[in-house]
Amino acid sequence: MLDIAIAYNRYRFLGDEYLTWLWFLVENESAQLNQLDKDLTALEIGNRMVLENRRNEAVETITIKGDEAGLEEGVLALKKGALVNEVNLLYRCGDQIWQFNLKGESLNISSLKTPETGKVETKEDTEGAVLEKIYLYDKVVEFVERSFRLFIKNRVSDKWEKKVVPQIREWLSNSK
Amino acid sequence: MGLLSPNVSITRYRVQGRLDDPVLENIKKALKKFAISDIDNDAVEKSIGWTSFEQPYKPEFEGSSYLFGTHLVFSLRIDKKSIPSKILKKHYAIEETKRLTESGRQFISRNEKKLVKEQILHFLSLRIPATPNIYDLVWDYEKGKLWFFTNLKAANEELETLFTETFKLSLIRFFPYTAAELEAGLSNAERDRLKRLSAVTFAD
Numbered sequence: 001m002l003d004i005a006i007a008y009n010r011y012r013f014l015g016d017e018y019l020t021w022l023w024f025l026v027e028n029e030s031a032q033l034n035q036l037d038k039d040l041t042a043l044e045i046g047n048r049m050v051l052e053n054r055r056n057e058a059v060e061t062i063t064i065k066g067d068e069a070g071l072e073e074g075v076l077a078l079k080k081g082a083l084v085n086e087v088n089l090l091y092r093c094g095d096q097i098w099q100f101n102l103k104g105e106s107l108n109i110s111s112l113k114t115p116e117t118g119k120v121e122t123k124e125d126t127e128g129a130v131l132e133k134i135y136l137y138d139k140v141v142e143f144v145e146r147s148f149r150l151f152i153k154n155r156v157s158d159k160w161e162k163k164v165v166p167q168i169r170e171w172l173s174n175s176k
Numbered sequence: 177m178g179l180l181s182p183n184v185s186i187t188r189y190r191v192q193g194r195l196d197d198p199v200l201e202n203i204k205k206a207l208k209k210f211a212i213s214d215i216d217n218d219a220v221e222k223s224i225g226w227t228s229f230e231q232p233y234k235p236e237f238e239g240s241s242y243l244f245g246t247h248l249v250f251s252l253r254i255d256k257k258s259i260p261s262k263i264l265k266k267h268y269a270i271e272e273t274k275r276l277t278e279s280g281r282q283f284i285s286r287n288e289k290k291l292v293k294e295q296i297l298h299f300l301s302l303r304i305p306a307t308p309n310i311y312d313l314v315w316d317y318e319k320g321k322l323w324f325f326t327n328l329k330a331a332n333e334e335l336e337t338l339f340t341e342t343f344k345l346s347l348i349r350f351f352p353y354t355a356a357e358l359e360a361g362l363s364n365a366e367r368d369r370l371k372r373l374s375a376v377t378f379a380d
Contacts, residue, residue: 007353013375014352020378055377081379106351108327110185120180126230130244133179134314137186137323145359148352152360156369160376168378 008105015104016052016083018151023049023074023084024168036146039093039139046088046099049074053082061085075175091140098140107148112140179229179249179312179325187332189322190358191315193345199317203248203343204237210342211235212253216305219298220257223306224334226342227253232310248315252324252335255306259297267296311335322347 002010025032026043033043047067051074053060062077074084084104088111091098100112114136120129154160178184195202212225212235227235228242229249242250271292275284284292312325313335324335332349339347348354356362356370 002353004348004354008351011351011353011356011373014356014373017376018352054375055379078378079380081377083378103327104352106187106327107355108185108187110327112184112186113182123230127244129180130229130249131247134244134247137184141186141188141323145355148355149360152356152362152370153366155373156362156366165376165378169380172378173380 012105013083014152014155015107016085017104017155018148019084019087019102019104020078021151021154021164021168022089022147023087024171028167028171032150033147036150037143040143041092041094042090043143044090044092045071046090048086048088048101049084050086051077051082052085053077053080055081072176075172079172091143093139098136100140102144107144109140109144112137114140178310179314181325184325185327187324187327188350189324190348190350190354191317191320191322191345192348195317195343195345200240200243203317204242206342207237207242207250210338211237212255215255215257217302219301221297221301222257223255224338225253226338227251227310229312233308246316246318248317250313252311252313252331252338254309254311254331254334256309257301257304257306259300259304263300264293264296267300268293271296 022043023045026045030042034040047069048063048065049071051062051064053062060082062073062082064071064074078084086101086103088099088101091100096115098112098114101110102108103110114133117129117132117136118125120126154164207226210225212227213223215221215223225235226237227233227250228237229251230236230241232251232253235253237250242248272284272289275288275292276282309331311328311331313322314325315322324332326332336347336349339345348358350359357367360366362370
């Protein structure tokens with residue numbers, strides 16, 4: 001394995017490509033996501049997306065936020081060569097919702113909010129609450145791990161250049 | 177940040193290596209050995225150590241207090257004394273004036289200034305209590321996975337150092353490269369391709 005610090009910077013683009021690919025799946029290939037995770041009812045883009053364009057010398061950052069914000073600016077940024085750097089996602093399972101931010105370069109999960117759990121009122125409630133929370137966090141962690149695994153398998157195969165990249169370009173060219 | 181908080185951040189790790197049997201007993205011993213030490217009455221600026229999830233201000237690892245189902249749950253505590261610069265400046269000015277008046281000198285040397293500052297820091301750090309920061313973690317020993325409940329760089333670096341020192345196991349943070357190498361089940365040919373990958377653009 002490569003030196004960790006070197007590998008972090010050398011492969012940070014993979015995280016941004018992964019989030020961009022994930023957005024493409026959300027918009028166009030949601031069946032793939034359902035195959036990946038049988039419990040998933042829907043994955044949606046939430047209220048925040050950060051894109052970065054590193055094609056030129058200066059890094060350009062585009063932030064889209066707000067519950068009603070449209071993602072047209074994001075599509076435009078992708079067309080200009082940007083990639084998704086951070087995204088807020090809604091993971092739906094039945095009538096339950098998980099919401100969280102996912103960062104490309106680190107794959108860190110932040111601001112993770114799970115479906116509501118019971119209140120901890122006594123010391124005896126703590127163990128149950130901890131186990132319930134671990135179970136709920138695991139849904140999101142497991143989803144991120146599975147989807148990244150699928151992405152990376154595609155990324156190191158011929159399918160990436162021959163099929164996935166043209167599909168994403170087609171999606172962008174058909175988007176206004 | 178707490179495991180039971182309404183909003184959490186998670187940094188994921190792979191734990192590499194195994195502990196000697198009996199595992200739980202060895203974990204308990206190691207946690208006790210590297211438990212946080214209270215520094216409120218000491219002239220120490222910072223203390224880092226393990227603490228218990230349920231009693232973070234009174235580390236307790238007896239019985240199975242750190243075992244929840246099949247998960248090990250405990251916390252990293254970082255106590256730090258922050259001495260405001262204005263307080264430091266005030267005490268330094270008082271001491272400097274006193275020394276100049278007593279000696280009849282016009283100024284004090286650079287070395288003496290340094291010494292005075294060190295003495296003031298020592299004096300203040302005995303009087304100022306440390307601010308505790310507590311970060312929970314969940315360790316699935318069997319799967320070799322660990323979740324640390326903060327994304328703060330400094331806290332993650334302290335975790336990596338203390339964990340390795342405590343358990344003599346290595347902790348590998350998940351990010352795109354390590355996730356690809358350790359989690360994706362790539363073949364040797366796929367690993368070779370991974371090594372050669374470069375960024376793609378979806379722009380026209």
